[in-house]
Amino acid sequence: MADKTLGPLTFGFDIGIASVGWCVLGESRIVNLGVRTFDAAEDPKTGAALNEHRRTVKTQRNRLKRRVARLKKLRRLLRDAGAVPSADIEHFNTTPNQRGHTAKTDPWALRSGGLKERLAGEDWARVLYHIVKHRGFFAARKSETVDEKKEGGKLTQGVKRTAGLMAGNWRTIGEMAANDQAFAAAKRNKAGSYSNSFSRKLLDDEIKQLFAQQRELGNPAASSKLEADVLDLFWFQKPAVTGQAMLEMMARCTFEKDKYRAPKCSFSAERFIWLSKLNNIKVIEAGERRPLSLDERQKAKDLPYRYVKVTYKQLRSAIGLTDSPSVGFAGLAYGTKRNKKGELIDPENAALIELKGWHALKRELDTDATRSTWERLSGAALSGNTGQIDAIALALSIYKSDDELEPELAKLDLSGLDIDAILRVDYTNFVQLSFKAIGNLLPHLEAGLRYDEACKLAGYNHAKPATTTQSRTRIKPGRSTCRHSVQKKSATPLSFARSIRPGRS
Numbered sequence: 001m002a003d004k005t006l007g008p009l010t011f012g013f014d015i016g017i018a019s020v021g022w023c024v025l026g027e028s029r030i031v032n033l034g035v036r037t038f039d040a041a042e043d044p045k046t047g048a049a050l051n052e053h054r055r056t057v058k059t060q061r062n063r064l065k066r067r068v069a070r071l072k073k074l075r076r077l078l079r080d081a082g083a084v085p086s087a088d089i090e091h092f093n094t095t096p097n098q099r100g101h102t103a104k105t106d107p108w109a110l111r112s113g114g115l116k117e118r119l120a121g122e123d124w125a126r127v128l129y130h131i132v133k134h135r136g137f138f139a140a141r142k143s144e145t146v147d148e149k150k151e152g153g154k155l156t157q158g159v160k161r162t163a164g165l166m167a168g169n170w171r172t173i174g175e176m177a178a179n180d181q182a183f184a185a186a187k188r189n190k191a192g193s194y195s196n197s198f199s200r201k202l203l204d205d206e207i208k209q210l211f212a213q214q215r216e217l218g219n220p221a222a223s224s225k226l227e228a229d230v231l232d233l234f235w236f237q238k239p240a241v242t243g244q245a246m247l248e249m250m251a252r253c254t255f256e257k258d259k260y261r262a263p264k265c266s267f268s269a270e271r272f273i274w275l276s277k278l279n280n281i282k283v284i285e286a287g288e289r290r291p292l293s294l295d296e297r298q299k300a301k302d303l304p305y306r307y308v309k310v311t312y313k314q315l316r317s318a319i320g321l322t323d324s325p326s327v328g329f330a331g332l333a334y335g336t337k338r339n340k341k342g343e344l345i346d347p348e349n350a351a352l353i354e355l356k357g358w359h360a361l362k363r364e365l366d367t368d369a370t371r372s373t374w375e376r377l378s379g380a381a382l383s384g385n386t387g388q389i390d391a392i393a394l395a396l397s398i399y400k401s402d403d404e405l406e407p408e409l410a411k412l413d414l415s416g417l418d419i420d421a422i423l424r425v426d427y428t429n430f431v432q433l434s435f436k437a438i439g440n441l442l443p444h445l446e447a448g449l450r451y452d453e454a455c456k457l458a459g460y461n462h463a464k465p466a467t468t469t470q471s472r473t474r475i476k477p478g479r480s481t482c483r484h485s486v487q488k489k490s491a492t493p494l495s496f497a498r499s500i501r502p503g504r505s
Contacts, residue, residue, distance in 0.1 A: 006031060017041065066238065067133075074132050074233050075125075083125040083221035091122050092129040108187060111174025114210045118217035125221075127210065131174070131203055132234050134188075138200035140240050140401045143426035151194075158189070158197030172206035173198050200235075207231060240400040243408075247398065250430065255460045259434035265357025265427040266393035267381045268438045272431070274304055274353050275445035282330035283321065289330055292319065297448055304355045305382070312348035357393060357427060364421040373418045388412060390435060396427040 007027055014021035018040040023033040041050050049055075075087040084091040107130040110123050119127060137155045139145050144152035162173070170176035177183045189196050207230060214222035241249075253259045262269045278300060282289045292300065296319040303310045303318055312329055321327050328334055332347040339345055365374035381389045391412050399405035402423055409419045433441075437460070444454035455462040 070233055070236065071129065071133055074129060074230065077226065077229050077233070078125045078128065078221070081221045081223065081226045083121045092125055106178075108174055108178040111172070111206070111210070112178035115171060115175060115213050118219050119214065121221060124214065124219060127174075128207070128230055131207060132230065134198075135234055136173075136198040136200040136203045140403075141405075141426065142402055142420075142423040146424050146426075154194040155197045158194035159199045161195055162198055163202065166202070172209055173202050174206055204231065204234065207234065240404075242400075243398045243404055246400070251432075253434035253437050254432045254465045255437045255455075256434045259436050261430040261432060262390075262435045262438055263357075263393045263397035263427055264429040264431050265360070265397065266386075266390045266435075267358065268386050268390050268435055268442070269393075269431045269433075270304075270355045270357055271386075272433070272438045272442060272445065274355065275442070276451050277353055279445060279448055279450050281315075284328050284330055286326055291448075294448065296320075302382075304353050305358060305378075308359050309354045310352045312350060312352050313346070315352055316348060360425050360427075361389075361392070361422070364424050365418070367421070369417050370415075370421050373414070392422060393427055396422070396425055397430065 009031065010025040012023045012025065019035055019037040021033075021035045024031040042048060043050065043052075072087070075084075075089070075092060078084055078092075079087045105123060105126070107126055110119060110127045111130065113119070114124070114127055137159055139152055139156070144150075145156035147153045148157060162176075165180060165182055166173065166176045170180065177187045183196065186196065208227070211222050211224075211227040211230075215224075247260065250260050253261055264270075278292070278297060281292055283292065299319050300315055303314060307314065312332065316323075316329075329348070332350070334347055335344060337345040337347070362374060362378070365371070365377070377389045377392075380386070392409065392414075395405055395408045395412070399408055405423065406419060409422055414422070431438075437458075440458040440460075441451075441454045444457050445451070449457070452462050
């Protein structure tokens with residue numbers, strides 16, 4: 001800068017998705033300030049990310065590539081077993097006019113017939129190829145099947161329907177689809193319908209029944225080894241991210257650099273967010289602003305735990321504010337917004353807080369079978385003993401498959417019914433602070449202090465967090481340094497869970 005008399009300067013930035021605000025401060029004055037705006041990296045009509053279409057297409061392309069590789073390996077297995085003379089696709093044709101070939105026999109009819117008569121080589125290969133190619137629905141997490149509005153929930157309902165049609169009437173999915181009138185019009189889902197969805201576990205059972213029957217009928221290409229190889233291919237899919245891999249990708253706490261960040265849906269993190277908001281609320285009365293009184297805060301504290309979504313209007317009622325138009329909340333735009341009919345929108349109907357993690361867990365555990373567990377967990381958490389409920393949130397946030405999650409939950413003094421209910425919950429995302437930092441701040445927030453005041457008393461500088469000490473890998477020349485920093489491995493999921501084991505607050 002040409003002017004060297006400005007002295008020490010402080011630079012501030014407010015970075016958003018469509019603008020960057022900046023300010024330069026001297027010791028006693030504002031040197032300069034301004035804002036730079038630009039187009040947000042999203043679709044202006046839908047708000048979707050600009051790369052969403054490219055990401056979706058890439059995901060589909062990768063999925064198809066894995067499917068092609070799986071089927072190619074199956075063809076080679078059947079060729080080596082002597083079912084077909086070569087691994088060429090024409091020996092496995094299951095669709096009329098596929099690549100210029102015409103299917104000799106309907107694969108559904110072959111699947112049904114294979115339960116009572118020996119299948120010739122190509123017919124047997126066609127049956128196995130048909131099942132492995134269309135291998136039905138399977139969810140790695142039970143939580144994927146809960147919401148009936150999402151695809152996983154719709155598929156689950158379709159699977160339940162087809163399983164109900166099959167029970168007691170047919171031996172396998174193939175036999176049912178070939179003979180049941182419910183599948184006369186279509187074997188597969190059509191036009192957004194999920195009613196004809198098949199369970200992968202039932203298709204697995206069909207493969208086993210077909211192999212057993214074909215071995216009994218003397219089919220030379222139905223050995224136990226081939227059955228095991230086919231089932232391995234049938235079930236193989238790209239594994240979910242492991243808990244260890246999740247930890248290696250996780251960032252560290254803003255203040256406690258040796259600690260991982262806490263799950264956003266954990267009790268402690270949601271309590272921290274709620275109290276921070278509550279302590280910042282200002283009431284406007286006769287033009288004057290004031291914070292909530294101690295009595296008002298006490299009345300408001302338990303609102304998010306009783307209601308799924310708390311609005312400013314509910315807060316007004318809970319703390320006993322009058323309905324006078326001269327009394328309101330700072331930060332709300334009273335009398336400025338209108339709906340499509342031109343009617344004024346009451347800003348106090350806006351959501352103040354929603355504890356999604358708390359209510360998701362409550363929805364699954366607050367039932368006749370597991371209510372005692374929910375009362376124990378929630379009572380302990382609200383009394384300050386957050387160890388077990390936070391450990392549950394940690395497991396739900398880190399482990400992305402039920403195979404990994406279930407044994408971790410079993411370590412937390414939970415019954416089989418409790419674990420079965422908790423598996424239906426899905427938590428994602430993390431806050432910027434660790435359980436340790438949150439634990440140091442919460443007592444001060446409980447007392448009504450603002451976040452900056454709580455940080456000061458806890459020994460943290462919220463404006464200038466300590467410089468990170470975690471190591472980074474060196475980036476190879478030619479690679480972007482934007483998104484390739486990697487944290488040094490320093491802990492396992494077990495050691496992380498021990499830091500908040502049940503019984504510790």
